[in-house]
Amino acid sequence: MKHSVTTPLQPFRSLSGALEVQMVPVWQDNLVWLILPQDSDDAWAVDGPEAAPVLEACAALGRRLCGVLNTHTHRDHIGINLDLERQGMLSEMRVIGSTTPKEPIPGQTRAVDDGDTLLIGGVEGRVLRTEGHQDGHLSFLFEDLLFCGDTLFTGGCGYLFDGPPARMFESLMRLADLPGHTKVCCAHEYTQDNLRFAWMVEPENEALAERIRRVWDLRSRGACAVPSTLDEERATNPFLRPGSPCIMREVARRLPEADLSTYAAIFAATRALKDRKDHRELSDADLPLHG
Template structure:
């Protein structure tokens, strides 16, 4: 059985730890902070087998060098660092091209890892799927999506559509606890969504108890995430009203997504 554990980092980052059964060897996803990873590994008597990176932003990559050195000093071995081949990330020694390599067999993990190309937040952003778990970095958040720092709205919409088409029971392990802020915006653009209102109350209760709202899952996101539902009539109505769109025929799916992301950027 694959166990996935969260390490809290910075204000709202999650570094995910993947462990197969009772094996000591683990992988971490997007370790922006080496110290919290080392503390977790040592307190649980684990061994770091590799790093999985989704994109180049420093809150996801700043721990690489220290972790590589830590493994060198403690095990005299070279740490495997997997990441997108098209992004300039110091320390990657196993570059991944999601076009050429769609699956990856990792030592100590029973099942193959699927590699997905999900540009939008950054130009070379990738995601990982193993068993029923999706590690999507800053592409898909619960009730939201990442900002478009390098990619285009068309790229991000395609990436999100690809993720939304994963099996409904797929758990969404994104990299940030942004859920409450995303839900506030989602309720603004989709105020009559009963599933959304229920989830907003559940998420608020969880955070009040100090619990994480992540992982979410694809079925829930399809029901509540406005960025996956830009053709919904209620969301279309909100976009038309907010942007004073006179001609509804101009609101195709891409235009709606673009406007929705612009709205969220200044919300």
């Protein structure tokens, strides 16, 4: 299966420089993040559908995969654990995941919950419980690097498989409260689909128009539009902007029956509207690509 990202993402560092991050594209749109501490040859993977491309990337970097951080237990996030198990490598790994995972996490060596900390390369990471996509979903924050799995996406958010909407909204609002320079390292490259929807509900947003031009240019070259920053997300991601009068108006027009009495309710209606996929009828000609 050909990945939608064909141009390698340049590695980048955490704010202090202590952690380097490499992105490994796997399957069609999964993004596996490798955390590379600068004080050792270790590598940590955040989730992954399978192990082979991750092990290959580690070998090419001269690194030893020593552990996995699992945000949640969907197959395209714990497949890496299952592969490592089949290859007899899982018992060598440190595997960190939720205290209350939806399904057992293969090889889990440490259970963590909201507020817990973990140390990688001398950097203390913080665990955030960010449920709504799936029960037990966690996000991991290391300095300015946010690994948020399928909770917050660039320009969007994950499906509400377990919900309820209010829980997802609370998770997103907590993430939105992090500093604006925080890098959003989500688990899929869905940026264009997300921004197409964003434009459908907020066509007056100039920052969004500018972001669409930038992202379409990147993606036309096979480059990755992830990570973004939380500043960008707060300015353009409709799921972080329930107070936008334009979004409220568009959602009310398209879902006349929807309850829009609270921000959480507006979020729920906006998510339900995206699930209808009306935005996929917007062609590129409907987008502000030539500002």
